[in-house]
Amino acid sequence: MRHAYSVETVRAAEAELMARVPEGALMQRAAAGLAAAVAGLLPRVYGARVVLLVGSGDNGGDALYAGARLARRGAAVAAVLLAPDRAHRQGLAAFRKAGGQVAEDPFAVLAVADVVLDGITGIGGHGGLRPDAVPVARAARGSNAMVVAVDLPSGIEADTGEVTGEALRADATVTFGTYKQGLLIDPAREHTGAVRLVDIGLEPHLPSVPDLEALQHTDVAQLLPVPAAESDKYRRGVVGVVAGSARYPGAAVLAVAGALRGGAGAVRYVGPAADAVIARFPEALVHGWPPSRAGRVQAWVVGPGLGDGPGVQEVLDTDVPVLVDADGLRGLDPDAVRARKAPTLLTPHAGEAAALLGVDRGEVEGARLGTVRALAAKYGATVLLKGSTTLVAGPDERTPVRVNPTGTSWLATAGSGDVLSGLAGSLLAAGLAPLDAASVAAYLHGLAARLASHDAPVAAHDVATAIPRAWRDARTP
Structure with missing residues (x-):
């Protein structure tokens, strides 16, 4: 598991550690790790042209000490x-x-640099770059140099991942002690490049429960449901799907496609797209209306392609976990969700999240972490906020928010969300808790898209087909 912490928590841990080590030792550890990381990015250190962008704080001190090591x-x-x-x-x-030189003309040295170290602002920076730093930052980004951020790119918000002003885009970021939340969340994540963590001895002084966490292959492998020898299709869990309409029968097909590959033993479909579903997936169990007559299920998925059709309230009235997506989210009553005794998982994209909160879409996209927490609190539900950074938050604010590290921009294609909802619902039916089901589904969904696309356009059914490959990949040591 990859952990990230708030600025307040990081500073408290640093203060505790600094009280136990000689003065300046922490900065020297950071500088040593930074210099080693930069050296590893260069074909050779000797003769390389390195430029440091040095601000007024400790972030600039890290850059100067690292620069001294490289100069030597x-x-x-x-x-x-x-x-x-x-x-x-x-x-x-x-x-x-050590032989380093202070540049008289910043633009002259930046024009010929091989590497630029961004040490302008650290974790305490807010509101983007100062006006006097903007021309230098633009010159660094416009050069042929590799830009390496010191701890985090200058101008991003370390706690929220917001970018409220001009910020420097890095090719790589070397961060110290632990990940900061903003490094893992868009739009700030788009500025980080590849992120490398340098150990400075901070971990023993950090709380055991992080503010943000990201699953890795090992975590996903431990959560994936595996049938026991005595399992049958019912013991593995049955997921019900209420989706599709005369106008959008494909949404039902794609949701069932995801559900069939999500670990449950059987999929029951209820809705107007029964003919399309059974034609594509003869293994699906097709039932007539209402959902209550479909037989026992361990979880329901409702909403993809539903249009204005019924189904949401009928499913919410059941006593099993329910995933609500797409059309099912329109006008969703927070009180009706909070009144449920079984868990609820909501899976909105940015536009749907904006409608649920009554805010502009741009506000959601610029403050994704705050949005997913606000939705979870408002509905008393687990919320998977889809997008360039998929975030999952539980109703208990003490539980870390999870950020999904997999995926590709090719996932921005019609129907991919329907596959995700079916996959997550199947994991719910197989027995995973909502936070785990949502997190694992997002991880496999993103990984499947990578495997299917190979940096080329991919359709939603391609993603569904690649889920077993992603499942096997995650379980491979």
């Missing part, structure tokens, strides 16, 4: 001091002693 290895290192009177004094002295 033969790199030509120049520092651009954006606040000369407030540059880290000891770091600057060490940098000069």
Whole structure:
């Protein structure tokens, strides 16, 4: 599991650690890790042209000390001091002693740089880059140099992943001690490039429960349901799907496609697209209206392609876990969801989330972490917020929000959300808790899209077909 923490938590842990080690030791550890990471990105260090963008805080000190280490290895290192009177004094002295030079013309050194270290602002920065830093940041990004962010790209919000002003886009980010929340959440994640974590001894001083977490292959493998020797289709769980309409029969087919590959033993379909479903999937169990006559299920999926048809309230009135998606989310009553005794999982995209909260879509896309938490609190449900960064939040605010690390932009295609809802519903029926079902479904869905697309256009049915490959991949050590 990859863990991330808030700025407040990181600072408290750093203060506790600094009280136990010699003065300056923490910065030296960070600088050593940063210099080693930069050296690993270069064909060779000797003769490489490195430019440091140095702000006024400890972030600039990390860059200066790392620059000194690279200079001692033969790199030509120049520092651009954006606040000369407030540059880290000891770091600057060490940098000069190692042979580093303070640049008189920042644009001249940036034009020929091989690597630029972004040490302008650290985790305490807010509101984007200051106006005086913007031209330098643009010149760095416009050069042929590789841009490496120190701890996090300058201008992003470390706690929320928001980008409220101009921010520097990095090719790589070297972060210290632990991941910061903003490194894992869009739109800030788009600025980070590849992220490398440097151990500085902070982990023992961090809380055991993080603020944000991301599953990895090992975590997913442990959660995937595996039939026992005595299992039959009913013991493995049965998922019911209420989806589709005369106008959108394909949504029902795609939701059933995801459900059939999600670990449950059987899929019951109820709705007007029965002919399309049974033609494509003869293994599906097709039933007439209402859902209550379909037989026992362990979870329901309702909403994909439903249009204005019935089904949402009928399913919410049951006593099993329910996943509500797409058309099922329109006008969803928070009180009706909160009154349920069984768990509820909501899977909106940004537009649907905006409608549920009564805000603009841009507000959702710019503040995804706050949005998913607000929805979970309002509905007393687990919420999977789809998008470039898929987030999953439970109704208990003490539970870490989960961010999905898999996926591809090719997933922005019609019907992919229907596959995801069927997959997550099947995992619910197989016995996973809503937070786990949503997280594992998002992980497999994103991984399946990668496997199916190979950086080329992919259709929703391709994603569904690739789910077994993703499942096997996740279980491979």
